[in-house]
Amino acid sequence: MSSSLLAKPQMRGLLGKRLRFHIAGAVLVSVGGALLYKFCVAEPRKRAYAEFYKNYDAMKDFEAMREAGVFESVQPKNS
Incomplete structure (x- = not known):
C-alpha cells in the first residue's frame, strides 16, 4: 500500500x-x-588612458628620463 503513495521518478528527458x-x-x-x-x-581603464594621454608630452618625459640616467645609449645634457 505504501508503494502507491510514492510518485514515480522521472526517467525520460531528465538530462535534457x-x-x-x-x-x-x-x-x-x-x-x-x-x-x-x-x-x-x-x-x-579606457577613461584613465584617455585622460593620461590628453596632456602627455613624450619629449618632456624623455628628457626627464635622460637626465635621470635611465638610458645607457643617451648621455645627459651638460648644461
Whole structure:
C-alpha cells in the first residue's frame, strides 16, 4: 500500500530538462560577468588612458628620463 503513495521518478528527458536549466544559468552568469568586467574594469581603464594621454608630452618625459640616467645609449645634457 505504501508503494502507491510514492510518485514515480522521472526517467525520460531528465538530462535534457536539467541541461536546459544549467545552460540557461551558465549563459546568464557569463553574460553578467562580461558586462561586469566591461563596465567595472574596461571602461574605467579606457577613461584613465584617455585622460593620461590628453596632456602627455613624450619629449618632456624623455628628457626627464635622460637626465635621470635611465638610458645607457643617451648621455645627459651638460648644461
